[in-house]
Amino acid sequence: MMRRTLLSQIGLSQIGLSQIGLSQIGLSQIGLAQVGFALVGSAVAPGWPASAQGKGNLASVPIEVVGDWDGSLPGSALAVVTRMRAVSLAGVRLLSDRQPGRLRVDGHRSGPPSIWLHDDGTSIAWVIVDIGPRDWSKLAYQFGHELGHVLANSWGPDAKPRNPCQWLEEALVESFSIRGLGLLATSWEQDPPFPGDTAFGGAIRTYRDRVLAGYRAFAADVGADRGIAAWFRAHRSEMETEGGVSGPGRAAIPTLVAELEAGADRVEDLGALNRWPGRSGVPMEQYLPSWQGSCAEIGAKGRLAERVKALLLG
Numbered sequence: 001m002m003r004r005t006l007l008s009q010i011g012l013s014q015i016g017l018s019q020i021g022l023s024q025i026g027l028s029q030i031g032l033a034q035v036g037f038a039l040v041g042s043a044v045a046p047g048w049p050a051s052a053q054g055k056g057n058l059a060s061v062p063i064e065v066v067g068d069w070d071g072s073l074p075g076s077a078l079a080v081v082t083r084m085r086a087v088s089l090a091g092v093r094l095l096s097d098r099q100p101g102r103l104r105v106d107g108h109r110s111g112p113p114s115i116w117l118h119d120d121g122t123s124i125a126w127v128i129v130d131i132g133p134r135d136w137s138k139l140a141y142q143f144g145h146e147l148g149h150v151l152a153n154s155w156g157p158d159a160k161p162r163n164p165c166q167w168l169e170e171a172l173v174e175s176f177s178i179r180g181l182g183l184l185a186t187s188w189e190q191d192p193p194f195p196g197d198t199a200f201g202g203a204i205r206t207y208r209d210r211v212l213a214g215y216r217a218f219a220a221d222v223g224a225d226r227g228i229a230a231w232f233r234a235h236r237s238e239m240e241t242e243g244g245v246s247g248p249g250r251a252a253i254p255t256l257v258a259e260l261e262a263g264a265d266r267v268e269d270l271g272a273l274n275r276w277p278g279r280s281g282v283p284m285e286q287y288l289p290s291w292q293g294s295c296a297e298i299g300a301k302g303r304l305a306e307r308v309k310a311l312l313l314g
């Protein structure tokens with residue numbers, strides 16, 4: 001059996017990272033048993049060889065579903081996350097040199113959605129979700145956020161969240177998930193993954209609208225709906241210490257959703273994130289040029305990075 005060492009996790013809420021880390025020790029023990037004995041659904045046959053790691057890309061590598069799904073059929077959960085991945089990455093060039101060899105989606109009954117950063121030498125991107133029975137909108141939302149982190153090269157053992165720019169990655173991947181929910185709703189209406197389930201597409205759209213409306217209301221409250229550069233200057237120190245998606249950085253999300261929805265070529269820039277020393281632990285004036293340089297290195301157009309730089313720093 002592979003030895004797994006917990007390093008950290010990237011959760012939807014970065015508030016109280018040390019507390020999350022402590023509670024995750026218990027989850028890691030559960031995870032060991034789950035991996036060994038409870039592989040409950042997979043897009044490929046068990047025994048997928050390690051030698052295949054590194055082939056394919058994030059849109060095509062196998063997805064496996066493990067863990068406790070609280071009454072949901074694991075095969076159905078697999079269908080939902082597979083569809084969410086497909087629509088979120090459709091038309092997106094996947095250019096990163098740090099893509100995983102496999103995605104693992106691990107159902108938990110408690111704790112925040114997160115990525116389990118592990119240093120067992122495998123190329124598995126390990127996503128933890130926590131949903132109620134057949135809560136497919138929430139599953140797609142949580143998975144979409146974590147898939148965004150994976151796309152942003154934040155799935156390996158070096159990807160522990162770091163301020164001062166963690167808030168921007170959180171806002172970007174949250175926006176990526178909201179964009180994905182809109183695409184999923186349309187896809188579901190046209191070709192539902194479950195027979196006769198076209199009407200659920202509307203439920204997904206309503207869920208997305210509600211999430212986005214919450215961020216729009218917050219952005220309006222803090223004045224970020226009139227441009228995020230002034231809001232960034234005013235709240236910068238707060239954002240640089242509260243890096244989670246529940247912190248003040250969430251005011252940027254409506255703007256970033258619109259930027260991502262401007263074209264699939266905007267999304268490709270997420271694959272260039274975190275490919276420099278220091279990752280998000282560098283000042284914004286260094287982070288944004290590093291992102292632009294990384295886009296050039298992997299052949300991404302850099303349009304999103306350019307827009308974010310203009311929006312934040314003017």
Ligand SMILES: [Zn+2]
Nearest residue numbers: 010011012170
């Ligand atoms: Zn996150």
